Amino acid sequence: MIRGWCPGALRPMESGDGWVVRLRPPGGRLTGAQALAIADAAEARGNGVIELTGRANLQLRGVTPASHAPLIAALRAQGLIDADIATETRRNIIVTPFADAATDALAAELAAALAECDLPLPAKFGFAVDPGPAPVLGRDPADIRIEAGASGLCLRADGADRAAPYGGPQDALALARWFLDQGGAPEGRGRMAALTARTMPPGATLPAPAAAAAPQPGLHPQGMLVALEFGQIAPDALRRLGRLAPLRLTPWRMALIEGVRHLPAMQGLILDPGEPRLRLRACPGAPACPQAHAATRPMARALAPLIPDDAILHVSGCAKGCGWPRPADLTLTATGAGFDLIRHGRAHDPASLRGLDPDQLPKVL
Ligand code: SF4
Known part of the structure; x- marks a missing residue:
């Protein structure tokens, strides 16, 4: 059965073990307080299962019709819940875990612009904010990518080998509108790569930056990258990590623990790239x-x-x-x-x- 939409926090999806509630932490980052609130909510309002998804979202399983409202209230108090379903659905942004303050600002600007716009984008249409020295999210699902070119930020439609200069979130929204105007989403479904296989977006004259090698777990300049078996993390492990430092979520079943150089052993966390x-x-x-x-x-x-x-x-x-x-x-x-x-x-x-x-x-x- 293909449902054609993804669960959200405000629109959970029924599964075999109850409702799946999917969170999109702003900027892909969790403060310690947010990590603790999620761990507590997963245990108190769900079945304790927390999963990191292939879009760097966190999902809680085993939520019930009765526990959903108090779960949302607890997480809304931590700034983890959008105003409404439409905003939540459009704010489909993956941010590089190796972000700096400027990258965080880019992601926040884009999120604000998406909240304001009324583009009828397909439910799975997404954005990647990936302006590091070499893109690390190129293998991950996104339709519109903000990357760093040889002479500044650039905007690349997924599947295209050329990019356009990026001047702000209005450019990302214009590219999304071009996608819709070109018939990229007949009947509300479609992805950018299928469209760019047929036609190039306007203004895409810059060479696309070369992608970085796939990041491995272990120590990075920004902190410790830990892999989670099948993307799952136990509430206790999330609490312990949240007490150490803020977390950056990735679409690779890994989380970056900001600024941390050493980690105590924790069940379910993988630090050895050869595991x-x-x-x-x-x-x-x-x-x-x-x-x-x-x-x-x-x-x-x-x-x-x-x-x-x-x-x-x-x-x-x-x-x-x-x-x-x-x-x-x-x-x-x-x-x-x-x-x-x-x-x-x-x-x-x-x-x-x-x-x-x-x-x-x-x-x-
Ligand atoms: S979770 Fe697994 S079993 Fe369930 S629909 Fe997806 S692929 Fe099929």
């Missing part, structure tokens, strides 16, 4: 998702030691592939008749092998 669990992708699977044909994460964990160092294994509870909507080296898609194995594809792509029994998987891999 096999970093090569795993898996959606929540059964029993959390009603559409799942199997429990995905225990399966992925068990198979992790078999995955080559440079390969990604994606275990998906169904063909929708929420856990990794891109090609993976190996994908196991649960079906009503066992697992399908897809090589170098997505969860719904044609399978090399079909109907595998879970006991066969180690040998097959």
Whole structure:
């Protein structure tokens, strides 16, 4: 079942373990007080599961119709809730975790402009604020990207190899309007890359900056980048991190702990770039998702030691592939008749092998 929209805080989505409430912390950053409030709310108003998503959002699971209103009140007091659903939906911005004050200001200006505008953008249409020395968010979902070119900030439509000079959030909104005017979202759905495959946006004359290598967990000049197994963090771990320093959220199932040089060991946090669990992708699977044909994460964990160092294994509870909507080296898609194995594809792509029994998987891999 494809719903065509993402859950938000004000518009939760029903799942197998209750409502999923998704938060978009402003600027992709959590203060210590916000981290503590989220941890408390996840335990008191949900089932304690906190997940970092592929768009650097945080989602709380197991919320109920009765607990939703007090959860929203607690988080609104921390500045984590938008005024209304339309504003929340439009404020779909990923910010580089290596941000400085100028980057934070760019993201805040863009958020304010999006709150004011009335563009009927598709629910999944998003922006990346990524003006570091080399873009780090180029592999992550965004339709409009603010990056640093050779002679200043530039604005790049996703999929385009040329960019335009960026003069302010009005330029990002103009590019979004161009997307709509060009028919980029027939029936309210569509992505920029499909449009730029057909036509280039106006004014895109500058070369796009070269992307940085994918950031790895460990120490960075801005702090410690920690990976979360399957993007999950326990409330206690979030509290402990929040007491240390503000957190920057990433779309890589990692969080940057600002300014921290050393971290005490905490269960579920991965600091070693060679850790096999970093090569795993898996959606929540059964029993959390009603559409799942199997429990995905225990399966992925068990198979992790078999995955080559440079390969990604994606275990998906169904063909929708929420856990990794891109090609993976190996994908196991649960079906009503066992697992399908897809090589170098997505969860719904044609399978090399079909109907595998879970006991066969180690040998097959
Ligand atoms: S991919 Fe996983 S989380 Fe998504 S609908 Fe299928 S079983 Fe559910």
